[in-house]
Amino acid sequence: MTGSDLKNWPILSLLEKDFVKELSSVLIFGLGNEALMVTKDDAVYALGNNASGCLGTGDGHSTLYPVKIEALFQKGIKSFAFGIGPHVLALTAKGEVYSWGHNGYCELGNGSSNQGSTPTKVASNFEEKAIISVACGSHHSLALTEDGEVYGWGQNTCGQVGSGISTNQNTPRKINSVLAGKKIVQIACGQTSSMALTSNGEVYAWGNNSVGQLGIGTYINQLSPNKVAGLTGVVIDKVICGYGHAMALSDEGDLYVWGGNGYGQLGLGSKSNACQPVKLSMAEMGRVSDIAAVHSNHISAALAEGGKVFMWGQCRGQSVTTPTATPLLYLHDVLACYSTPPVMHEPLVLYAQDETSILDCLRQAFDDPASSDLTIQVQGKPIHVHKAVLKIRCQYFRSMFQEHWTENNQSIIEHDEFSHDVYKSFLRYLYTDEVDLPSENALELLYLANAYFETQLKRKCVQMIKRGITVNNVAFLYKTAIEYNAQELEDFCFKFALNHMTAVTQTAHFGKLDEATLKTFIAKAAHAGAFKT
Ligand SMILES: *[C@@H]1O[C@H](CO)[C@@H](O)[C@H](O)[C@H]1NC(C)=O
Ligand SMILES: *[C@@H]1O[C@H](CO)[C@@H](O)[C@H](O)[C@H]1NC(C)=O
Ligand SMILES: *[C@@H]1O[C@H](CO)[C@@H](O)[C@H](O)[C@H]1NC(C)=O
Ligand SMILES: CC(=O)N[C@H]1CO[C@H](CO)[C@@H](O)[C@@H]1O
Secondary structure (H helix, E strand, O other): OOOOOHHHOHHHOOOOHHHHHOEEEEEEEOOOOEEEEEEOOOOEEEEEOOHHHOOOOOOOOOEEEEEEOHHHOOOOEEEEEEOOOOEEEEEEOOOOEEEEEOOOOOOOOOOOOOOEEEEEEOOOOOOOOOEEEEEEOOOEEEEEEOOOOEEEEEOOOOOOOOOOOOOOEEEEEEOOHHHOOOOEEEEEEOOOEEEEEEOOOOEEEEEOOOOOOOOOOOOOOEEEEEEOHHHOOOOEEEEEEOOOEEEEEEOOOOEEEEEOOOOOOOOOOOOOOEEEEEEOOOOOOOOOOEEEOOOOOOEEEEEOHHHOEEEEEEEOOEEEEEEEEEOOOOHHHHHHHHOOOOOOOOOEEOOHHHOOOHHHHHHHHOOOOOOOOEEEEEOOEEEEEOHHHHHHHOHHHHHHHHHOOOOOOOOEEEEOOOOHHHHHHHHHHHHHOOOOOOHHHHHHHHHHHHHOOOHHHHHHHHHHHHHOOOOOOHHHHHHHHHHOOOHHHHHHHHHHHHHOHHHHHOOHHHHOOOHHHHHHHHHHHHHOOOOOO
């Protein structure tokens, strides 16, 4: 299952198809203008704005195209977390953590506050323990060890590092106090708050509590973890944070919300903050199976019964105060299409490897002799196609196979009216909806599209031809457009010729225009004022 359509993330628009096919996961972070991409062969690429060196490419340059992060090559990167600086944490399969980017609050955890433009291993104080997950707030970082301990570092103005004091923490520090001896299984960060979930479903919170985001019944910041007592009796499976709000999902699929609510992000139909967990009415959503939010914005999303995706909170600048059904298929798509900034709540994992879409299958089937049941021979060269596809996609073939086609017809058709390249491009278009042909051939394809009544293909050809128009060929294109009944192209050529009247009248093609066409052209040009003195 693919967790979202990459098309919904505009920053990835320039990626080449072949590159996209090799991706195994992607993270869009920062302000939505930064991306990290992991490939199937274990390389990591970055693209976007280099603010604070957050691309990790070392040279500090912004880039529109993917640049390989040498320091992470073949390190087995399996996940990322990011702050707003931005700073980035990358987690390897072996349980190591790399950090880079903004470091003004010591969020890289390497003992200094100098910006880091290349990923460096967070050396550590983890006492050789493997890390299984990482989380970041705006400027602080948390790491969870495999045996359930939490380490925190970075900005600590509100106690978000959980150290009991409020000075910034420049190296990872184990969070003890009430967490000591408890097995933590999940961590999450709001802008300046932190959460931990224990193996028996209890939630602990610390840090900024100015809007009640800790859910402990007060609005007082906490320098150490406190149990979210309002959830006693409920077993929580997952806890997440937005900028100043939090959501917890129970093992029965119920949703509890608390914290800042200025944009309706709690989904309670109001905009008042709540300093205690409130159970959301599940009447509309039914049982919830997954939730999403991220520390850099105020949106909430839930995957509910029947695979329906709901969203609420700050959605493209609007305050949506109750869970609202969307036609989206994935939680990631809510973040892509409605959050400000559009960043991911977690890396998007792509399983393109073992999954092929119907479009890919069709594309691959074109000219595949193994599955083809019809060969079209053009200029002596075979093109392998499928009668059913041609029938479904093209009126010309539909009537051909209906009227004069019996079981006895041989499975080879000869065609000599068009060149091989153009005919093949036409047939491929029937499978892919794309035209893959040099623009010099567009005219012949337009001729074919006209003959086969393929209006949509005609339109594509006209676009291609328009892009290749010159003073020299405009007269010829004008004549052809009239011949093929391509009104839009005719108008376009006429206007272009009018703008370059003197030069056009001196071209060879203009000289060759037949009398009728020439007459009409001159009359139209005169009408448009071409010969006024
Ligand atoms: C931490 O990283 C920064 C940026 O790469 C570097 O300037 C600094 O020397 C590092 N500090 C230590 C103690 O390694
Ligand atoms: C505490 O949280 C509130 C709400 O999320 C935020 O507006 C405020 O800036 C935070 N305080 C600090 C000191 O970061
Ligand atoms: C199919 O065979 C019939 C009779 O043998 C013939 O009349 C017809 O033209 C053939 N159709 C095509 C498309 O070759
Ligand atoms: C947009 C941005 O942050 N650009 C920076 C990229 O890196 C160079 C060199 O570090 C800076 O000079 C730019 O300001």
